[in-house]
Amino acid sequence: MPAVNYDELSKLQKLAIFLIVLGPETAAEILRQFEDAEIETICQEMTHFQVIDKELQARVVREFSTVIGANIGSLTGGAAFARRTLALAKGDTKAASILEKIAPGSHSGEGLQEIDEMEPRQIYNLLRTEQPQTIAFILSYLEPPKAADIVALFEPNMRDEIIERLSRLDGTPIEMVSKVAKSIIKNVTRTKVTVHTSGGVRFAAEILNASDRETSKEILARLEQRDLELGNAIRKKMFGFADLVRLEQRDIQRIMREVDTNDLVIALKNATPLLRDAICGALSKRAAETLREELEMLGSVRPKEIEMAQDRIIKIVRRLEEQEEISLEPGGASVAG
Incomplete structure (x- = not known):
């Protein structure tokens, strides 16, 4: 971690350092007075200070208290300290939950x-x-x-x-x-x-x-x-393949621009006429005719292949929805027109 400029530290950062100086047991007693959301914020700052040099410790201590034990050495903070402190303040399980939120993966999947x-x-x-x-x-x-x-x-x-x-x-x-x-x-x-x-x-x-x-x-x-x-x-x-029928035509059109033609044909193999019509209605006349012809010519397909093709299309649907390019609500507004 680069050198810390004490004057640039926020009050929250100074508090985090001070708690590290106090040690897990005392810090835990203090943290018990805070709400969970505040503890998360404080401990998130703790994880940022892996090593605190003597000068920084002394300055923080002077600001928070006029009395502190002598012989302060180089102290370690970071995720390990946050985990120990949280465990003392909130118990092992709550500690794992809070620490996962502020530093994902830092509690090493303990207990899981x-x-x-x-x-x-x-x-x-x-x-x-x-x-x-x-x-x-x-x-x-x-x-x-x-x-x-x-x-x-x-x-x-x-x-x-x-x-x-x-x-x-x-x-x-x-x-x-x-x-x-x-x-x-x-x-x-x-x-x-x-x-x-x-x-x-x-x-x-x-x-x-x-x-x-x-x-x-x-x-x-x-x-x-x-x-x-x-x-x-x-x-x-949960939006599934059959739910495409309830989307607005403009959203289906946007989805179809991303879908592989072979996947679409296989995915529609056992689809209802209503769903097929909804898809074809979102395509150009020529593309719709081609799709219907390919569906008529399509032989038997294993259910697993149909399911996999549908899943690939739904992944596209969810990606576009997350990007706010389509809406999964009937009549919903999307960014992309």
Whole structure:
């Protein structure tokens, strides 16, 4: 880290340095007086100061206090210090959650590698007696396909609860109950991993997308009955190939400019007449005629090939939506006309 100009440091940066000087135990006592959002901000600054020289320590101490222990040596801060301090202030699990938000990957996937190496059935057996909120916390750190396999093992009502809680995790600090923390996190030591960003509507949608269609359809229907706004938010993120039919023609036209012709033909193999008409209606007359001819000439295609072609098109759809070039809402406005 380059030399630090003390006069250019903000008050927040000076506080972070001062807490490092105090050491994890004392710093933890101070941090307990702050809200989680404030702790995240302070600890984010801590991670920036890997080594603090004696002169900088002394100046910070003089500003914050007139009395400090003698013999201050070169102190180390950084992510490791932030992790130790957070663990003392908030516990191991909360520390992992906060640190992942302020310095992704810096907590080395503590407590999660052990779970990630388990089979879905093993994880299910570990979690099946836990509360839905606790289960949602654990699943939010797994890849969606694996999380979907685990969700499928629960009873329908529990599936609904888990998906709903997953969708509400976004942007909030996640706290895991001590029982699960002790049984899962205590054994983690090995490989450093960067964990999946936890929770949220998008993650809930990814899990439902990775589930079999009947299961995801049932869960989503029940969620919409309980919370229509939340259900609609998840459904939007779940956007599937068949949903192209509800887009505005200008948005379909924009999508078609990116789509490989062979993918389009295969993807439409078993599509409804309504969807085929919607696609053809967005093409030029000549292109639409060519597409219909190729569909008529197309022989048998394995369902997996159809699904893969549809998935490639949906990836394009999601990219364009993220770039705000199209809208996935019927009648929605997009940047690109």
